Amino acid sequence: MSFKTGKTYHGFKLLEARHVDEINSDAKLFVHEQSGARLLHLGNEDDNKVFSITFRTPPENSTGVPHIVEHSVLCGSRKFPIKEPFVELVKGSLNTFLNAMTFADKTMYPVASRNEKDFRNLMDVYLDAVFYPQMLETPAILMQEGWHYELPDKEAELTYKGVVYNEMKGVFSSPDAILEHQIYASLFPDTTYGVESGGDPEFIPELTQEQFVAFHKKYYHPANSYIFLYGDMDLEDNLKFLDAAYLKDFTGVEIDSEIPLQKPFKEMVVKVVDYPVSPDESTNDKTFITLNIVAGKATDPESYLGLMMLEHILLETPAAPLKKALLDAGLGKEVFGSYNKSILQPTMTFGVGGANPEQVDLFKETVYAVLNKLATEGLDKKLVESSVNIFEFHLREANYGKHPKGLVYNIKCLDSWLYDKNPLIHLAYEPALEKIKQQFRHGYFEQLIKNCLLKNPHQALVTLKPNSKIGASKSAESKAKLAKYKDGLSQAELGALVEQTKALKMRQETPDAPEKLELIPLVELKDIDPKTEKLVAEEHKEQGVTVLLHPLFTNRIAYLNLYFNTGAVAEAELPYLFLLADILGKVDTEKYPYAELAKETNIHTGGFSYDVFAFSENSDDQIYTPMFRVKAKALVSKLTELFGLLGDITGGSLFTDAARLKELIRELKATWDSALFRRGQQVVASRLLSYLSPVAKYNEVGQLTYYKFIVELEQDLDARISEIGQTLAKVSQTIFNRNNLFIGITCENEDYKTFCQKLPVLFGKLGTRQYEPVTYSFQAKARNEGLMTSGKVQYVAKGGNFRRLGFSYHGSMKVLETILRYDYLWNRIRVQGGAYGAFAQFERSGNVVFGSYRDPNLADTIKVYDATVDYLNNFTAETVSKREMTKYIIGTISTMDTPLTPQMKGERADVAYIRNISQRDLQQERDEILATKQQDIHQLAQLVDTVMKTNTLCVLGGEQLIKANKELFGELVTVIE
Numbered sequence: 001m002s003f004k005t006g007k008t009y010h011g012f013k014l015l016e017a018r019h020v021d022e023i024n025s026d027a028k029l030f031v032h033e034q035s036g037a038r039l040l041h042l043g044n045e046d047d048n049k050v051f052s053i054t055f056r057t058p059p060e061n062s063t064g065v066p067h068i069v070e071h072s073v074l075c076g077s078r079k080f081p082i083k084e085p086f087v088e089l090v091k092g093s094l095n096t097f098l099n100a101m102t103f104a105d106k107t108m109y110p111v112a113s114r115n116e117k118d119f120r121n122l123m124d125v126y127l128d129a130v131f132y133p134q135m136l137e138t139p140a141i142l143m144q145e146g147w148h149y150e151l152p153d154k155e156a157e158l159t160y161k162g163v164v165y166n167e168m169k170g171v172f173s174s175p176d177a178i179l180e181h182q183i184y185a186s187l188f189p190d191t192t193y194g195v196e197s198g199g200d201p202e203f204i205p206e207l208t209q210e211q212f213v214a215f216h217k218k219y220y221h222p223a224n225s226y227i228f229l230y231g232d233m234d235l236e237d238n239l240k241f242l243d244a245a246y247l248k249d250f251t252g253v254e255i256d257s258e259i260p261l262q263k264p265f266k267e268m269v270v271k272v273v274d275y276p277v278s279p280d281e282s283t284n285d286k287t288f289i290t291l292n293i294v295a296g297k298a299t300d301p302e303s304y305l306g307l308m309m310l311e312h313i314l315l316e317t318p319a320a321p322l323k324k325a326l327l328d329a330g331l332g333k334e335v336f337g338s339y340n341k342s343i344l345q346p347t348m349t350f351g352v353g354g355a356n357p358e359q360v361d362l363f364k365e366t367v368y369a370v371l372n373k374l375a376t377e378g379l380d381k382k383l384v385e386s387s388v389n390i391f392e393f394h395l396r397e398a399n400y401g402k403h404p405k406g407l408v409y410n411i412k413c414l415d416s417w418l419y420d421k422n423p424l425i426h427l428a429y430e431p432a433l434e435k436i437k438q439q440f441r442h443g444y445f446e447q448l449i450k451n452c453l454l455k456n457p458h459q460a461l462v463t464l465k466p467n468s469k470i471g472a473s474k475s476a477e478s479k480a481k482l483a484k485y486k487d488g489l490s491q492a493e494l495g496a497l498v499e500q501t502k503a504l505k506m507r508q509e510t511p512d513a514p515e516k517l518e519l520i521p522l523v524e525l526k527d528i529d530p531k532t533e534k535l536v537a538e539e540h541k542e543q544g545v546t547v548l549l550h551p552l553f554t555n556r557i558a559y560l561n562l563y564f565n566t567g568a569v570a571e572a573e574l575p576y577l578f579l580l581a582d583i584l585g586k587v588d589t590e591k592y593p594y595a596e597l598a599k600e601t602n603i604h605t606g607g608f609s610y611d612v613f614a615f616s617e618n619s620d621d622q623i624y625t626p627m628f629r630v631k632a633k634a635l636v637s638k639l640t641e642l643f644g645l646l647g648d649i650t651g652g653s654l655f656t657d658a659a660r661l662k663e664l665i666r667e668l669k670a671t672w673d674s675a676l677f678r679r680g681q682q683v684v685a686s687r688l689l690s691y692l693s694p695v696a697k698y699n700e701v702g703q704l705t706y707y708k709f710i711v712e713l714e715q716d717l718d719a720r721i722s723e724i725g726q727t728l729a730k731v732s733q734t735i736f737n738r739n740n741l742f743i744g745i746t747c748e749n750e751d752y753k754t755f756c757q758k759l760p761v762l763f764g765k766l767g768t769r770q771y772e773p774v775t776y777s778f779q780a781k782a783r784n785e786g787l788m789t790s791g792k793v794q795y796v797a798k799g800g801n802f803r804r805l806g807f808s809y810h811g812s813m814k815v816l817e818t819i820l821r822y823d824y825l826w827n828r829i830r831v832q833g834g835a836y837g838a839f840a841q842f843e844r845s846g847n848v849v850f851g852s853y854r855d856p857n858l859a860d861t862i863k864v865y866d867a868t869v870d871y872l873n874n875f876t877a878e879t880v881s882k883r884e885m886t887k888y889i890i891g892t893i894s895t896m897d898t899p900l901t902p903q904m905k906g907e908r909a910d911v912a913y914i915r916n917i918s919q920r921d922l923q924q925e926r927d928e929i930l931a932t933k934q935q936d937i938h939q940l941a942q943l944v945d946t947v948m949k950t951n952t953l954c955v956l957g958g959e960q961l962i963k964a965n966k967e968l969f970g971e972l973v974t975v976i977e
Helices: 065-074 084-093 116-131 139-145 161-170 176-188 209-219 234-244 303-317 321-328 357-377 383-399 406-419 428-443 444-454 470-487 490-510 570-583 592-602 634-651 656-674 678-689 694-699 704-715 718-736 750-765 810-832 857-868 868-873 882-896 904-916 919-930 934-938 940-946 959-966
Strands: 012-020 025-032 038-043 050-056 095-098 108-111 146-152 158-161 225-230 267-277 287-294 334-340 347-355 459-469 538-542 545-551 557-567 608-617 622-635 741-747 785-789 794-800 838-842 845-857 950-958 973-974
Touching: 025 234, 038 234, 050 116, 050 406, 065 108, 065 139, 065 161, 065 209, 084 116, 084 810, 095 116, 095 538, 108 116, 108 406, 116 234, 139 146, 139 161, 139 209, 139 490, 146 490, 146 557, 158 161, 158 470, 158 490, 161 845, 176 267, 176 287, 176 347, 176 459, 176 592, 176 656, 176 973, 225 234, 225 406, 234 303, 267 470, 287 303, 287 357, 303 321, 303 334, 303 383, 303 428, 303 444, 321 334, 321 347, 321 357, 334 656, 347 357, 347 656, 357 444, 357 459, 383 428, 383 592, 428 444, 490 810, 545 750, 545 904, 557 634, 557 904, 570 608, 570 622, 570 656, 570 704, 570 718, 570 810, 608 634, 608 694, 608 904, 622 634, 622 694, 634 750, 656 704, 656 718, 678 694, 678 704, 678 785, 678 950, 704 718, 741 845, 741 904, 750 950, 785 959, 794 857, 794 940, 810 838, 810 845, 810 857, 810 868, 810 882, 810 919, 810 934, 845 857, 845 940, 857 868, 868 934, 868 940, 882 919, 950 959, 959 973
Parallel strands: 038 225, 267 459, 545 741, 785 950, 785 973
Antiparallel strands: 012 025, 025 038, 050 108, 050 225, 095 108, 146 158, 287 347, 287 459, 334 347, 538 545, 557 622, 557 741, 608 622, 794 845, 794 950, 838 845
């Protein structure tokens, strides 16, 4: 259908139509004349269609009302009056993305699907949810998703409970989250950005049902909405649906949601805040110091792009001048920074971690001295060129991994659209990029430093320092506050609270009526392709090295993976492998000092990354292949440069600069200190499996074991630095060897010849030593550790290996993962227990993990895991309908059929090759999933029960609760000292 500007289609008036070359899309901007809704469509050939509706939702306080509303609108609506439509969609949709997200000033509800019918179903459920939610008449929804008083009986201790309340307790257990909140509170004391849109646990219990409802009624109207459609679709039909099903029932109104500008500061604000650490934890070298500046406007495409590049130039590479100056001055152990562009007034942050409070003045002086010097004497032109190049590469590549491309474009649109400017200005990036490319050699970035950073007094110097007393005191204050409140209640009021707690639990435990569940639209199994996606791979031999070619369209980009077998590295030296992955490319090589190496890498390539991973054999975790993987990408025309750099890094890295090694190790320690709790889910799962699985034991060396290794190195750096350098050199020489190399290359067929012609550039740098694997003495031992931190929530894991208990793998286990995650564990641990989430994972190798995250409970969660057998014993054709089983199967397949980029397709084929997983194996798994019946799930009860009875567990969480349950553990371990 042909659309004409100025014409109206199903109530939508077309305001603008243009082709956006940068994203190869036809853009159409509409307004729905009756309701006031705005709509943007980006039409193209992408079959992964995206829909979202976004509302501008500026909060006035830190009760978390936009975040809690985001959770709550998806808890039942007019057309779909069940408790969890979101969960039903996850279980039974072919979606490629399904979520909702709260930002500082907006709330997004995006969905994506490659199936036309499914796409319309998702739109329908989400639109009904946001416009007609049950939360308006059902106080229990705020109680469940936000917060409530929990009182099982009159004599029990009164507590707070709620999903968002516990989620944000988990968030605020991390010092970087506390720091970020304090930065914005300092820079924006008079606007919405100064409060916590996600909710501060201290203030969440102040939110009332009346405020909750009022927030929705104020902001969730089409006149305050931004509707986004992306992909290959019948636009006219979708406009008709939007108008007829929803928008025709609304009349436009004036909604005061505009984001006001913060009045500029006349002078810098200085703020010092404490954050909690464990009572026995040292406070040395644990202070964060930041300089924060309000810089540019989100609605200016040139400063938006230019300031992103400037932050990269100053901080994000080993050649970054501000980063180097801060480290050289001994200011902390970690330098970090960011440019947050997704708010009306973007902010630039320069910071150090692993510092001490007395270093604040020196930090400030150093930052200003460097900025002044760069502004007057100029930036290194090669450094600037390298940063501009890497940004241009990533803009043109548009590789967003598992995230649908349309979702990323939607967020970029909102960075201007939300503030009443054209939504296309950041997608049509060519004019801004071209101007920067023309001017960067003539003082462009120096002028940005002067105008946006040095001559701009809108700044805040924020220091976050550790306090080993406030954690316990805040916990005691909260308990005392609740106890005082309880003491002030009459017997009748206490009885009412007990009844309220029981009523909420009863509501949570009562299943929705089958006839209501059937209102959720569902695709059919016949809509699913029964064939698994083919692994695209051709095996070749090039100069004695196995090369796996993945011939796919890549727009003339080569995606390269080098897999070096690490089986010859001694067991005692395994942690050095992970250290090598962290520092490679950041140390000098035989050809380049590390700063020059970073510039060359960014000028000629799309970047390198390094990781270590052991891949288990198809169905046996006792057999595995440990690999050091080097990932690289570049234009095919730059393969000579790419191979030259890779050869220099792998074959010629030097580990003799003691000062540089110390710098990098201290930075790693500081990074792990602040990020460990955020990684809690990964830490406990890997630690648990390391008790019993050789492949998991190997991979865990890169998790908590690695952190402990870094801590030990950092405590004795001066004495050990020579030994560290020598061991790194030894490990490097052992693994970077042509005799233990396997290569995966994803490129177009005609480019493979170029790849082969350039390969000798790399091979000439690699050794050809005899490869002699060693044997590792990984002993199985269920240590059952309680890993104690200053955190306020837990990560609880329990599991085992079913193969060694006499069971075999079957595709129905993937369906069981879906059932447990979105039914049993969701209801028992999230809905009733108040945790942010829970999951179960069954691997081909036999390894099983049940896990919860941001969980207020510990022992109760373990009891839920143990009781899974009862749930599965009752899982029969009499208790679970055929329709429910269909949903679970569809939901399982949707997680397997997420569209992959060419790079991801290549990597998936590489891993299958390494693990000896054939196309036939993958097809068999899919066949078993599609054929899963209730009886198949029922029969897994014995497997789960047997695994749980091995009583193998690991918990990361609050010290007090772990100590209170010490009888559950074999060992109690203080994680951060």
